Amino acid sequence: MSLFEARDVVAGYSPTDMILKGVTVTAAVGEIVAIIGPNGAGKSTLLKSAAGQVHVAKGDISIDGRKITGLRPRDVAAAGVAYVPQEQNVFTTMTVRENLEIGGYVDAAGSRDRIDAALRRFPVLGEKARDAARTLSGGQRQLLAMAIAMMVAPRVLLLDEPSAGLSPVAARDMFATIREIADGGVAVVLVEQNALDALDLADRAYILAAGQNHTEGTGADLAADPDIRRTFLGGRQTGDQR
Numbered sequence: 001m002s003l004f005e006a007r008d009v010v011a012g013y014s015p016t017d018m019i020l021k022g023v024t025v026t027a028a029v030g031e032i033v034a035i036i037g038p039n040g041a042g043k044s045t046l047l048k049s050a051a052g053q054v055h056v057a058k059g060d061i062s063i064d065g066r067k068i069t070g071l072r073p074r075d076v077a078a079a080g081v082a083y084v085p086q087e088q089n090v091f092t093t094m095t096v097r098e099n100l101e102i103g104g105y106v107d108a109a110g111s112r113d114r115i116d117a118a119l120r121r122f123p124v125l126g127e128k129a130r131d132a133a134r135t136l137s138g139g140q141r142q143l144l145a146m147a148i149a150m151m152v153a154p155r156v157l158l159l160d161e162p163s164a165g166l167s168p169v170a171a172r173d174m175f176a177t178i179r180e181i182a183d184g185g186v187a188v189v190l191v192e193q194n195a196l197d198a199l200d201l202a203d204r205a206y207i208l209a210a211g212q213n214h215t216e217g218t219g220a221d222l223a224a225d226p227d228i229r230r231t232f233l234g235g236r237q238t239g240d241q242r
């Protein structure tokens with residue numbers, strides 16, 4: 001059984017306008033699952049639905065068989081699902097350490113040890129623990145957002161465009177970090193604008209279009225499919241110069 005399951009999810013921002021029209025996405029322990037598709041397909045909405053930030057009208061979202069549909073964001077986090085939004089994912093006026101303290105709010109007792117562990121795990125953040133988050137580079141900021149999410153020791157990590165705005169080198173480091181986190185037994189579901197890189201990283205991927213599942217498969221198979229390349233990847237192949 002998959003650890004994370006979103007089944008036939010119908011969800012949206014107003015009762016008369018459902019963005020997701022029955023989307024199914026699953027992810028197993030240690031698996032990286034990418035969600036790709038055109039602008040407006042509903043990729044971010046799916047993550048927000050799983051994180052308890054968008055109303056789910058029909059369908060179910062579960063972790064390890066336990067329904068989390070309709071829970072408040074705080075309770076979703078306590079159930080083991082961490083969500084990193086694309087933007088405004090750190091408190092810029094607070095220090096790196098203070099950001100991590102807030103990330104550990106659901107388990108205040110274990111928070112100090114987790115912060116120390118996070119600062120060891122991400123040495124670049126350790127060096128800047130007392131600095132305001134606004135002084136971090138784009139890549140460091142995304143790393144902090146990820147470290148904040150990891151403070152709840154999640155079993156499922158939902159990432160919205162983790163490489164957005166990063167240099168190619170910083171994006172590569174970010175993807176390596178995501179792989180490490182997955183290898184630690186976390187199910188990772190990520191949305192990426194950079195579809196080719198996402199397929200390269202992911203074990204499996206789903207293509208969403210107009211709020212529905214279009215295709216799913218291994219990252220490698222989707223990247224090699226000429227129809228998929230033509231329709232969703234701009235005709236390019238993995239490894240092409242961009």
Ligand SMILES: Nc1ncnc2c1ncn2[C@@H]1O[C@H](COP(=O)(O)OP(=O)(O)OP(=O)(O)O)[C@@H](O)[C@H]1O
Nearest residue numbers: 013019037038039040041042043044045046191193
């Ligand atoms: N807060 C919101 N309130 C109302 N509608 C929204 C809101 N956020 C997104 N939408 C709408 O939902 C639809 C899907 O948006 P979503 O952000 O999920 O798409 P996406 O597949 O992630 O695409 P993109 O790559 O452009 O972010 C779009 O039509 C968008 O305008």
